[in-house]
Amino acid sequence: MIEQIIFIVISLFTLMMGWIVVSNNNLFHAALALMASFLGVAGLYVMLDAGFLAMAQLLVYIGAISILIIFAIMLTRRMMQTEESPFNSQPGLAGITAVSVFAVIAFIFWQMREFWPLGAGEGAMPPADKSIILGSVAKLGEYFVSPDAFVLPFEVASVMLLAALIGSIWVAWPKTEDES
């Protein structure tokens, strides 16, 4: 019971902060709400016994990506406080699209709530026992370096990161007229 209350509190917090991110017309406040929303997601990871991922979430999303976004907002600060509407010309259409996507997906999940895992027959299944997922972090580490698991995606991801790094430095480097 307590678990469920905690879950509801964390989820509502995450979603409310998410709503602030997309609706607040002060971008800086939106970025702070984004950090709070990321924190809420980290809380959900903890509830799912994925402590490692919660840490990664803190480090990468809150520690790096959010800070990067805040940097970008401050570097382009004239747009931070604005009286203009934060929305483009079609918030209504956007709202309808978002609500209908949610409705369709939620309907599907609702249909499936009694059948989990799929094909296992009726009755909602509890999550696997904690003893089964013990040591999954060590296994995750092995996965990333074993050829019979994910070493190839791992390498592809590293090449992609390299390309992104070189590219962003190249794009954001100050350009003077005489440089070439």
Add this chain to the structure above:
Amino acid sequence: MEFQVPTINILLIAPAAIVAGWGVLLMLIELFISDEAQEQWRQIVPGLALVGLALAFIQTVGLWGYDGGTFILADGHPMIVVDNFATFLNIIFLLTGALTIFISVDFLRRTGLERPEFYMLMLFSISGMMLMGMANDLILVFLALELLSIPLYIMSGLAWPRTDSEESAMKYFLLGAFSSGFLVYGIALTYGATGTTQLPGVMAGIANGGSLALAGAALLLVGFAFKVAAVPFHMWTPDVYQGAPTAVTAFMSVGAKVGGFAAMLRILIIALPGLGDVWAPALAVLSALTLIVGNVVALVQPNIKRMLAYSSIAHAGYILIAVASAPASPDGVSAALFYMFAYLFSNMGAFAVVIAIERKTNEGVMLDDYKGLAKRHLGLALAMAFFMLSLTGVPPTGGFSGKFFVFKAAIEANLIWLTIVGVITSAISGYYYLRVVYTMFMQDGDGEVAAPEALKWTVGFAVLVTAVLGFIPGPWFDIARQAALQGMQMVAGG
């Protein structure tokens, strides 16, 4: 923990690894180039990039006929598959890269855009495309797609501080990030429905997946529809193609599109054949919309690059016809492959001529600039006319053969209405393609034409291949047929 000798057949991954590794190597070498040597370095980088592509090409051709996989996972399915399908597509990607280098060297120098990083980013992007065709696991498809896209976002902004180029990069980036959100959500739902991300495993589990699997497949399709620019997910294409430097436009109009179709075909045929009676009609509708919107809007474009952007949307529609007929026709996939091969040469050739006419970045790309081209440079005008005929689908060109096989597959699959839409829209497309021919031959105008040797040879090569594909398509179609995925049969073997 005991040490195991890894069971990797490194030769199979070699084509993609050579291309990516070559890009890294060039980057490392650049660190040691002194300021005085920068000028010479700029001169030789395109050549070095070509050498990398050639090495990968040799390795790729050597793998023709091979059927197997490597990075075998614990449950026996390989992470990447090298079969004729992958090899065929790899050849397309490597040729795209090589032709792009040939047509862009002089263009980039002339417009002051020459930077060695361009070629390195292009190599990374090509390696991503190659992995798209080989990936047998949704994780790898997703990462390969990002490896393909991220360098392209940056390359479209190559002509900074020109606003149109920056705008193109920004729009491409926002839409790309947005579409990968859909794609990865679709993959997550598929993982939830089947408990695995490997394509053969997905196929085995999809039957029990119920509506969750359907939702996953639908989101996957939306993600890919963005990438291949199918209507109604095409809004970004005209702006991005028009704003990006023409060499980059040429590269992404072929590479990114074929890359998207490569992964789409493999996922649909290998992993989701069980849902064929759901996705095939959906794709047929998507295809009809794409054909109509692409061809009709292209009619009123005075800007050649924008017109070719809408034309590339329309060509995605023709390829989609072939994909939609794949479940019911044995030649659906091979028609798609043949079409993409023919499209590569016609489109690359057309862009080569556009580059020759373009004086500065994005100047000289209006239809008016083609007036009197026949008098100024007859060879280029004739070649352009030939490419326009091929894109329209007039015999005897590669474009005609491609459309013929696509429509044949659609008729075999009983998609008569879609065939009719395709034929009618082809007739419409004749208007805007032939208008270019009319402008070149019947009207007077003047202006410089920059046609260096490399570009002339590229155009000549593209004309030659397009003509060969038009006169004797049979043997080439047999090759495409050998490369086509045979759905269920593949899974049993792989």
Add this chain to the structure above:
Amino acid sequence: MIPLSWYLLVAAALFSIGLYGVLARRNAVAILMGVELMLNAVNINLVAFWRYGRFPEQPVGLAWAVFVLTVAAAEAAVGLALIISIYRHRDSVVAEEMDTLKN
């Protein structure tokens, strides 16, 4: 015990909020924040499917989530670099105002 569908519903709601942000906001940074919310929602899905799935002993869902995290970081880096570069020349990153390409 919390049923799996609760997590999935929260993730779907977060995805839709992000989707709304991408479609409705004018500012490129705000659009990027919407994309980040969408990717976070996907990650909740992946971790929940791993925890409640048929193969909890194989941390495939976790590995996936790490890859999505990596991609999100790479996209954020490239996107913000583009945004800063554009802002330098025109003092605006409002996506709607980028319309020099319409004929």
